[in-house]
Amino acid sequence: MGRYVARRLLQMIPVFLGTTLLIFLMVHSLPGDPVLAMFGDKGADPATLAAKRHELGLDKPTWQQYLFYMRDMLLHLDFGTQIRNGLPVTDVLGDAFPITLQLATLAFAIELIFGIGLGVIGGLRAGRLADNLILIFTLLIISIPVFVLGFIIKMVFAFNLGWIDPNVSTQPEWGELIAPAIVLGFLSLAYVARLTRTSMAENLRADYMRTAVAKGLPRRRVIGVHLMRNSMIPVITFLGTDIGALMGGAIVTESIFNIKGVGGVIAESISRREGATLVGLVTILVIVYLVTSLLIDLLYAVLDPRIRYA
């Protein structure tokens, strides 16, 4: 088990280097010059442009820029500075990540609790009224685009009922984040509910379930331990990959509720060709993905005793 984890951790290194290099090259190959764009419509003389490029190290060849960048990042945890405003990328990320984590955690909790809850109800009552209602409800959620849901929630709760402020304030409390978290987590909630429901309905008919019931185990134990543990494998797989998506892909939700999180920084960095910021962000997201996928693989062994890692 220990060796397995160690091997997986070592595998992260080439993945990490490969993704950062790819992103770096992609940003560099985008049309548009970040230094030229700093001066907008009115432009600047060649001397100023050259001085600015030199100051930012953009006059060096791409491979050299990448090497310096990786060196600083690995040795000093220094992600460089932003081209446009000269702020350290570490500060930019440090500003954006806490709120994104807060939001992602809340959204994750919502989809976990309500998704699995609805899924269990549906799975145990497969084919009956409750199950059908849940299926219709989740179908409805899946078919509504995120920004529509966002605007509906704002319209109803902020403008008509006045229960919440339409936008999240600059120093948000957890309570303010509930509405955006619902918008962010609802789509995944529907998938989680459907996955759980199908998986449970299937496993209800499995041999080991019949054995467990025949042994005379109490119903709570049959469902809570025997059925749930085995039915959770596909759900956990989905949830694991969803953490990364919640963090990096919240751009629509963020802009609807005026949250200054990671999604907005990614969009802005792309449009401003901020290579350093983008690579820094993606690096962190890649690490999040790698770590969660490792956790999921390890969780498989916990959930299903038949799976072993030598």
Add this chain to the structure above:
Amino acid sequence: MRGAKSAKWVTGAIIVALAATACGGGKSDGGSDAKGTVDPNGIFTTDLGEPEKLLYTGDTMESNGAGVMKAIYSNLVAYKADGSLEMVNAESLTTTDSKTWTVKLKPGWTFHDGTPVTSKSYVDAWNWNAHIDNAMGLSSWFSDIVGYDKVHPEAEGAKATAKTLAGLKVVDDNSFTIELTKAVPYFGHKLAYTPFAPLAASFYANPKAAAEKPVGNGPYKFKSWDHKKQIEIVRFDGYKGPNKAKNGGVIFKNYTTLETAYEDLKSGNLDVIRQIGPKDLPVYHQDLGNRAVDADHAAIQSIAVAFYADQWKKPKPVDVRVIQGLSMAIDRATITKTVLQGTREPATGWVPKGILGYQENAAGDVTKFDPAKAKELIKAGGGVPGNKIFIQFNADGGHKEWVDAVCNSITQATSVACVGDSKTDFQADLTARKSKQVKSLYRSAWSLDYPVNSNFIKDLFHTSAAGNQGDFSVKELDAKIEAADSAATLDQSVKQYQAVEKELVKYMPSIPLWYYKVNAGYSEKVSGVTYGQDGDPILDTVEVKK
């Protein structure tokens, strides 16, 4: 026990993962909201995007940064709504030949840190901003001053051969002289722009830190900057200028979209808004009543001609009547009313309102919609080569709708095919323009740097102007521009430029479309909200109710 052992590993990994993350919360409270009289210390909020760069006086060239800088710094002069000058930090600004200017400062002014504002504060700041090593985006503003080519050689890679501008001379603590390389009658107007602000002595020790928390001499003191969230400024009680703040301070709140800002305005979380988003334009008058604002904004949108493009150059240079015809095929009145929802006003010339030297109907008939005449002109000019034009624009600026409308209008009126040439974003658009890859026409917007008509003519249409990206070049026009530039007085210069504007019709370097307008509003908590010709709310006159 296998499961239990695995679980241990999982928990271990989870702890590692959690250790890397930490979340924070907490929130400060606003003031109380009792209605009625004016609170001289009341603080109000306004929306503002994150300034693109740090707040250097010499590098703040976009509206977000400028919005803050105007409040933090007071220059020698400022301009009024009609474009004329008023003295602020200067007691007098005199010249006899528009070439040597003498500045006398009002004595007794101080920076926010208590140090006095002297002529040295100005001269040192300008020298710093002009120097090539500091790579300030606005350094070319000092190019009129003697010695600029020494501190800021233009060629790539060249080194400066002097540290200071030879044309700046400190006479005593409260006066200095500026010597220009040639007469610039409107130089006084340029002095109102941010790069000409004074800098406190503390700036030079650590410019980057100072740009993060600028120390100025203006009506407001910089208090804090929570990046991408908000900037807070408070009234400077020791301010001696004419525009002392009538409120206690301003909080600039950052919004990702205009729509979210408007929602906060409606729900009372925002007091002054700078611009209403397209979604809310049809309703904001109804929502805000007499708190809705429509004002002129001195900026112009036009379609510029890429004269280097094969279409206009080969086999022979395009006849100006073709461009005139295209201009007359655009139904500006309808497009501004429908597609642009009244946020623009049809242009009748190249210089917008609120600018010194604005003249009504400068372009004559060329900006009037007349399909028959348009067809006739294009035919007389030999037709559009290829019978097809492209209008290049950036897809991220909300331009697609009106470009389509302009194209439809042209095609309907003249049966010349017209296609919008969309570039993914502003950067890609700009690169295509700089590398001369524009196929035929491109969108070109210009907002004032200083409110004199030369800014809208010389800086766009002179052969060597940075804003002239379409290779427009007419010798006689250059000569007239240079003559207007060296006129003895500001009045004469403005008059000569007015004549040049009238002549642009003969060359059509660009097709003027419309002038910008400010569509904005404010909350019930504030009064006295007005907007300058640069489209920004004027902060110091805002009064906050108790």
